[in-house]
Amino acid sequence: MERLQDRVAVITGAGSGIGLATARRFAAEGARVVCVDVSAEAGEAVAQEVNGEFVACDVADEQAVRELFDGVVRRHGRVDIAFNNAGISPPDDDSILVTGLDAWERVLRVNTTSVFFCCKYAIPHMQRQGKGSIINTASFVALLGAATSQIAYTASKGGVLAMTRELGVQFAREGIRINALCPGPVATPLLMDLFAKDPERAARRLVHVPMGRFAEPAEIAAAVAFLASDDASFMTASQFVVDGGITGAYVTPL
């Protein structure tokens, strides 16, 4: 399948997890992939693997994001796809009772303000092209509450979801599709390491997932490739849920 043949695709947070799996999937479908990360080591490795380009950029820095998209258009002539995916989930973001302003502001800046910057500086190029697909990574926690709270993270993803819906509506008649991706929990190395050490914690979470397992990054990447491609040509302003059934469940079988 080469649905993304010669499309120029920017992926933020391409060095790890969902971003890394998506860089591989986009490249397999024929895209020219611009791999963006703050980590030069991880970003360069993936760029080399997918025969793409690495750009070092902190997505929380407005000027850097502006230069990122202007630079991509200068070098490649266009930007067809922006997967605004970089995000953080630090340990000092916890219950509202113990989470400080510093953690709150840091998480909102990296997870939400970054998406504001990426859309702000990608959209004008897509307007000139009369076409483009933007996918912003939210989360299932933008749709469901958790008693084991990460309050800033949850608020940050709710912001991504609402912003995406509004942008999707605003630019729908200009050929630009803007969708939010809501993944369920993904089996990233960090998560699996945590749960390998504490099987009881894993079991407490898995009981909520009808499929009884976490997603593989490649399963999320497949959904991103669909949203990026013309197969999703009638989809915009949507919340695309890829969660193993969590949001549909009241009681799940054991």
Ligand code: NAD
């Ligand atoms: P990850 O930690 O494996 O990868 C994130 C990448 O983003 C890293 O390579 C990191 O260096 C990069 N990054 C972090 N801050 C950055 C910044 N300021 N500028 C540029 N790059 C930066 O994360 P992941 O699990 O693949 O998550 C990717 C996205 O999916 C995040 O937005 C996350 O909130 C969301 N998400 C993850 C899960 C999950 O269970 N893993 C579930 C739902 C949503």
